[in-house]
Structure formats: structure tokens, C-alpha cells
Amino acid sequence: MPHYQHILGIDEAGLGPILGPLTIGYSAFALPAALSADGVLKLDLWQMLGLGREPAERKKGPVVCDSKVLYTPARGLKALEEEVLCWLCLQGLEPQAGTAPDFGAFWNALCPLAREKRGLYDWYFDPPQRFPLEADWSRMRLRAQPLARALESAGVSLSALGVAPVFEGELNAALRRLGNKSRAEFECITRVIGHLWRKHGKLAVLCDRQGGRERYGRALAREFPEAEVRVIHESPKLSTYELTVSGVGGDPRLFVAFKEKGEGDHLPIALASMLAKYLRELSMHQFNAWFLKHDPALKPTAGYYTDGKRWLDDTAGLRRAIGIDDARIVRQK
Numbered sequence: 001m002p003h004y005q006h007i008l009g010i011d012e013a014g015l016g017p018i019l020g021p022l023t024i025g026y027s028a029f030a031l032p033a034a035l036s037a038d039g040v041l042k043l044d045l046w047q048m049l050g051l052g053r054e055p056a057e058r059k060k061g062p063v064v065c066d067s068k069v070l071y072t073p074a075r076g077l078k079a080l081e082e083e084v085l086c087w088l089c090l091q092g093l094e095p096q097a098g099t100a101p102d103f104g105a106f107w108n109a110l111c112p113l114a115r116e117k118r119g120l121y122d123w124y125f126d127p128p129q130r131f132p133l134e135a136d137w138s139r140m141r142l143r144a145q146p147l148a149r150a151l152e153s154a155g156v157s158l159s160a161l162g163v164a165p166v167f168e169g170e171l172n173a174a175l176r177r178l179g180n181k182s183r184a185e186f187e188c189i190t191r192v193i194g195h196l197w198r199k200h201g202k203l204a205v206l207c208d209r210q211g212g213r214e215r216y217g218r219a220l221a222r223e224f225p226e227a228e229v230r231v232i233h234e235s236p237k238l239s240t241y242e243l244t245v246s247g248v249g250g251d252p253r254l255f256v257a258f259k260e261k262g263e264g265d266h267l268p269i270a271l272a273s274m275l276a277k278y279l280r281e282l283s284m285h286q287f288n289a290w291f292l293k294h295d296p297a298l299k300p301t302a303g304y305y306t307d308g309k310r311w312l313d314d315t316a317g318l319r320r321a322i323g324i325d326d327a328r329i330v331r332q333k
Contacts, residue, residue, distance in 0.1 A: 001036050001037075002036070002037070002202070002242070002251070002253050002255070003034035003035055003036055003039075004034055004035055004036075004037070004040055004202055004203065004204035004255055005030060005031050005033070005034040005035075005202070006028060006029070006030055006031075006159060006196075006200045006202065006203050006204065007028065007029050007031065007040060007043070007203075007204045007205075007206065007268055008026060008027070008028040008160070008192075008193065008196050008203055008204070008205045008206070008268065009026065009027050009028070009205075009206045009207070009262075009266055009267070009268020009269040009270070009271060009272045010024065010025070010026050010189055010192060010193070010205065010206070010207045010208070010269065010272050011024075011025050011207070011208045011262075011263060011269050011270075011272040011273040011276055012024050012025070012185065012188075012189070012208075012276055013025070013067065013273070013276035013277040013279075013280040014276075014280045014303070015181065015185055016304060016305070017302070017303035017304045017305070017308060017331070018303060018304070018305055018308040018309070018312075018330060018331040019168075019284075019287070019301060019303030019308045019311065019312075019329065019330065019331065020168075020280065020283055020284050020287060020302075020303040021124075021165045021166055021167050021168065021171075021279075021280065021283050022165075022166040022171055022185065022188065023163050023164070023165050023166070023275075023276040023277075023279045023280045023283070024163065024164040024165075024166065024188050024189055024192055024276060025162075025163050025271075025272035025273060025274070025275035025276030025277075025279070026160060026161070026162060026163070026164070026192050026196070026272050026275070027087075027158070027160065027161050027268045027271040027272050027275065028158075028159045028160035028161070028196055028268070029045065029156055029157065029158060029159060029268060030156065030157045030159045031043075031155075031156060032154070032155030032156065035204075037204065037232070037240065037242070037255045037257075040204040040206070040255065040257070041206075041238075041240075041257060043266075044267075045156070045266075045267035045268065046064065046267050048154050048156065049150040049151065049154050049156065049267075050150050051063065051064055051147075051150065051267070052064075052065075053065050053267075053270075054069075055069060055070055055079060058079065058082075058083075061143070061146050061147075062083060062086055062087075062143055062144075062146065062147045063083055064083070064267050064270050064271050064274065065263075065270050065274075066263040066264060066270055066273050067080060067263075067270075067273040067274045067276070067277035067278070068273075068277075070083065070274065071277060071281070073302070076134060077133055077134050077135075077278075077281055078134040078135050080274060080277065080278055080281070081132050081133060081134055081135040081278060082135040082139065082140055082143065083143075083274060084274050084275060084278045085132060085135060085137070085140045086140045086141075086143040086144040086147060087144070087147065087158070087161060087271065088106075088109075088110065088161070089140055089141055089143075089144035090144055090147060090148055090151075090158055091109065091158070091161060093105070093106055093109050093110070094137050094140065094141055094144075101131050101132070101137070103127035103128065103131050104127070106131070109162075110161075110162050110163055110275075110279065111162060111163055111164065111165055111279070112162060113162065113164040113191065113192060113195060114164060114165050115166075115170055116167050116169065116170050118165075118167070120167070120169070121167055121168075121169075121328065122290060123286060123287045123290035123291065123329075124167070124283055124286050124287065124290075125286075126286060126289070126290060128282070128285060128286060128289065129289070133282065133285060159200075160196055160199075161271075161275070162275070163275050163276055163278075163279040164188060164191065164192050165279060165283065166188050168327075168328055168329055168330070168331060169327065169328045171184060171331065172327055172331065172332045174187060174188070175331075175332055175333050176332070180333070181333055182210065182213070183219075185210065186210060186219050186223070187223065189207065189210075190219075190220070190223040190224070193205055193254070193256070194223070194224065197252070197254050201251065201252055201253075202251055202252070202253045202254075203253075203254055203255070204254075204255040204256075204257075205254065205255065205256045205257065206257050206259065206262060206266045206268055206269050207256065207257065207258050207259070207262065207269065208258075208259065208261075208262045208263055208269055208273070209239075209258045209259060209260045209261075209262065210258060213258075214234055214235065214236055214239060215234050215239065216239055216241060216256070216258055217229050217231050217234075217241060220241055220243060220256065224243055224254075226245055227243040227244060227245050227252075227254070228243065228244050228245075228246070229241055229242075229243050230242045230243075230244075236260065237259070237260045238257065238258070238259050238260070239257070239258045240255070240256065240257045240258075241255070241256045241257075242254070242255050242256075243255075243256065284300075284301075284302060284303060287303075288300035288301065291315065291318070294318055294322065295315070295318055298311075298314060298315065298318075299311070299314065312330065
């Protein structure tokens with residue numbers, strides 16, 4: 001039975017809106033000992049690391065949970081931003097004391113898998129006037145310290161942490177090429193999986209279930225044509241697969257599990273959810289700030305269908321005057 005020492009969690013934010021990017025969050029951990037596929041599914045990294053899993057536990061220390069639990073527009077972005085950025089402090093992304101944050105360096109470090117540069121979109125290029133938006137780096141440094149100690153004590157290391165943003169132009173091109181949103185999203189997710197699989201050679205992936213889909217074998221075979229795909233289990237709650245590549249050195253093997261509400265059971269998925277949601281909200285902050293410079297009376301939008309349509313009506317004349325191509329800003333499906 002194959003065993004896996006590297007575990008990757010994946011989740012997305014922004015699939016439903018008609019404005020703004022789709023963001024694919026990912027977090028990967030190296031464990032002190034390899035686990036079987038069953039062991040991966042049973043692993044409780046919250047318990048192993050002694051971390052909280054509910055917002056109410058934030059007073060005691062760092063918390064990892066589904067972003068929809070941690071963030072609401074009414075509650076504000078501070079809690080989500082603090083929790084995300086304390087993990088990024090472990091990656092050395094916080095500025096030195098007394099210096100201003102370099103937003104470009106932050107973006108490049110968080111989004112190494114981005115296919116398009118944010119500079120291609122004027123509304124994502126300008127750094128926020130204040131960054132972080134609501135949190136404070138000094139507090140996040142303090143919150144990162146017990147996090148670092150917990151990882152070291154458990155013999156767990158953070159091997160990858162980031163977000164793959166899919167901007168509107170890229171997403172529209174994928175929709176035209178692939179025909180539907182589900183296939184476009186799956187292609188983006190497997191791009192992240194493929195990158196880390198090539199890096200580690202043997203990898204276990206935990207992914208939140210993609211919509212109502214129950215069977216992923218054909219989709220995995222399409223995205224990884226070099227691999228043999230074996231179906232382990234398929235049900236409404238959990239679908240699992242093993243992919244192997246023969247005829248090459250090492251043991252290139254991939255275990256993939258798609259689990260309903262996986263962010264509640266697996267810390268790597270929950271952390272990926274937080275990363276994806278944070279970058280999505282940060283991007284929409286930049287989006288709204290850029291258009292407000294052109295029309296200070298404009299009401300901001302989160303980009304979801306009804307309000308997104310309202311925003312498109314409100315900015316029809318402005319977009320024509322600026323010369324913005326709708327294919328670069330409006331989701332086509």
C-alpha cells in the first residue's frame with residue numbers, strides 16, 4: 001500500500017460572481033512520517049498542531065477554519081486577514097520593522113502560479129492605499145510565533161502556500177475553449193496539483209468537492225494523460241482516486257480525494273479556503289478603488305450576479321469612455 005508524506009489542500013473562491021477573479025487557494029504540508037491513503041483521510045492536523053478551528057478560539061491563538069465562517073462582509077476582513085497573514089509571516093513575507101510593506105513582493109510570493117500578470121489589468125495593478133487592509137503586521141508577527149512553535153513541535157513543515165488567481169480574460173478564454181465553467185475550474189485546480197506533484201513525486205491531495213459532481217475519473221485522465229487513473233471510491237460524500245505514471249524514475253504517484261464540506265474535516269483545505277477568499281476580497285478592494293478614482297459616487301460591488309449587473313449598468317458609460325473591453329472585465333458564463 002503506498003504511503004504519502006506530502007499533503008496538499010485545495011479550495012476556491014469566486015466561481016459564482018460575474019466580476020473579479022476566480023482564486024484557487026492551496027496549502028501543502030510535509031508530515032513527520034508517511035501515511036496511507038486511509039491515514040491521510042483520518043489525519044487531524046488541528047489536533048496534531050494544537051490549533052483552533054472556530055472563530056471564538058482566536059483569543060487563544062491562531063485559528064484555521066472555513067473562510068465563510070471566519071469572514072462576512074458585516075464582520076469585516078480583519079480576522080481573515082490576520083489569520084492568513086500570520087501564516088505568510090512564516091514564509092518571510094512580513095516587512096522589516098519600520099519599513100513599508102512591498103505589495104508587489106507580497107503578490108509575487110503568494111501567487112507564483114499566476115498565468116497572467118496583474119499589471120495587464122489596470123484595476124488590479126495599483127497597491128492598496130493601506131496594506132494590510134485592516135490588520136497590523138506587528139500583531140501578525142506575534143500570532144505567527146506560536147504557529148511556528150506548533151509546527152516545529154509536531155515535526156510538520158509548511159511546504160507550499162499560495163493562491164493561483166485566474167483573471168477575467170484568462171477565465172473567459174478557458175470558458176470559450178472548454179465550453180463550461182466546471183471544466184474551466186477543474187483545469188485550474190489540476191494545474192496547481194500538477195505543479196506540486198512534479199515537485200514532490202508522491203503527493204496526497206485533499207480537495208473540496210466540485211459542485212454536484214460525484215465522478216472525477218475521466219476529468220483526471222483528461223488533465224493527466226500520462227497517468228493511469230484508478231477509481232478507489234465514488235459516492236456523494238467522498239470520491240477518491242490514485243494516479244500512477246509508469247516507466248519513469250522514482251514513484252510518481254498521486255492520491256486525490258474530493259470530499260463534501262472538506263474544509264470542516266481537513267485543515268489544509270480550510271487554510272486553502274482562507275487564502276483563496278482573502279485574495280479574492282483583496283482583489284475586489286483594488287477593483288473598486290480603481291473605479292472609484294474615476295467616479296467617486298460609484299457604489300462598490302462584490303461582483304456577484306445581481307449586484308454585478310447593477311454595477312455594470314452603473315458603469316456602462318464610464319467603461320465606454322475609458323475604453324475597457326468587456327471581455328477583460330465581465331465573466332462570459
